[in-house]
Amino acid sequence: MSISNFCVSVLRSLAPNYQRHCSPQKIILYITFLLLTPFSTFSNADSLVNGGVVSSAIILPQQQHSYTFAANANERININVTDVDNTNLIPWVTIYKPDGTYLTQSWSQNVAVVDSVVATQTGTYTVIVRDASTGNASTGNYHLYYAKAPQAIELGELFNGGALLGFIDKGDIDTFHFSVSLSEKISITITDLDNNSFIPWITLYYPDGTYFTQSWNQNTATLLNLSPTQAGKITVLIRDASTGNASTGNYRVVLSKTLNTN
Numbered sequence: 001m002s003i004s005n006f007c008v009s010v011l012r013s014l015a016p017n018y019q020r021h022c023s024p025q026k027i028i029l030y031i032t033f034l035l036l037t038p039f040s041t042f043s044n045a046d047s048l049v050n051g052g053v054v055s056s057a058i059i060l061p062q063q064q065h066s067y068t069f070a071a072n073a074n075e076r077i078n079i080n081v082t083d084v085d086n087t088n089l090i091p092w093v094t095i096y097k098p099d100g101t102y103l104t105q106s107w108s109q110n111v112a113v114v115d116s117v118v119a120t121q122t123g124t125y126t127v128i129v130r131d132a133s134t135g136n137a138s139t140g141n142y143h144l145y146y147a148k149a150p151q152a153i154e155l156g157e158l159f160n161g162g163a164l165l166g167f168i169d170k171g172d173i174d175t176f177h178f179s180v181s182l183s184e185k186i187s188i189t190i191t192d193l194d195n196n197s198f199i200p201w202i203t204l205y206y207p208d209g210t211y212f213t214q215s216w217n218q219n220t221a222t223l224l225n226l227s228p229t230q231a232g233k234i235t236v237l238i239r240d241a242s243t244g245n246a247s248t249g250n251y252r253v254v255l256s257k258t259l260n261t262n
């Protein structure tokens with residue numbers, strides 16, 4: 001049996017009416033398309049966990065991976081997609097709004113950064129990860145870090161007077177939270193414990209997910225005597241602010257709250 005006859009018989013058994021309209025050549029093309037589709041446009045559409053990381057790989061040229069997350073209007077979206085192995089892969093991330101229109105994109109040789117982008121609609125957003133190198137032809141392992149304010153709390157709660165130690169991997173986003181009342185002022189310091197190229201970068205968001213403030217510094221980034229305008233749980237993001245956002249390092253973060261006497 002020839003390949004075309006085999007394909008015709010397979011398709012006839014799967015869809016008895018379909019072969020009436022197709023030549024054997026078209027049927028072969030159709031079956032080839034079906035066979036290649038799962039690899040060439042593989043799309044898992046996994047739901048992202050807030051504060052979590054996905055480890056995956058672009059294994060074929062022009063492959064695209066899709067993910068989803070839910071957000072309310074005015075919440076803030078942070079996503080880093082890293083080229084884990086320093087290959088020719090140029091991680092490229094694009095986000096679409098719940099109505100399917102474009103929201104934002106980013107690409108970089110090492111770490112593609114979506115920083116504090118406002119969700120303009122309430123609903124389910126779609127994230128596409130692919131390679132941005134010439135011909136979209138590079139492959140490689142990637143990590144996708146996702147942190148939406150509020151409620152990204154990968155590493156738990158920061159307490160008044162307490163210190164927490166952490167590590168920023170390449171393109172990592174660490175997340176904490178702490179509670180605050182309107183009668184308190186807050187100060188936070190974050191220190192690069194290894195004194196290397198890592199630039200500790202701290203960003204705070206209000207309980208409703210809107211932006212509060214941020215700071216970064218080569219050694220110790222400091223936020224001093226801030227008076228929050230919302231009470232509740234403040235979301236804290238820690239990232240690397242060095243050029244390319246690809247430095248790694250150990251850090252210590254310290255929170256102190258004092259009574260607001262103003």
Ligand SMILES: [Ca+2]
Binds near residue numbers: 086088089090
């Ligand atoms: Ca690369």
Ligand SMILES: [Ca+2]
Binds near residue numbers: 166167168169172
């Ligand atoms: Ca980490």
Ligand SMILES: [Ca+2]
Binds near residue numbers: 192197217219
């Ligand atoms: Ca540093």
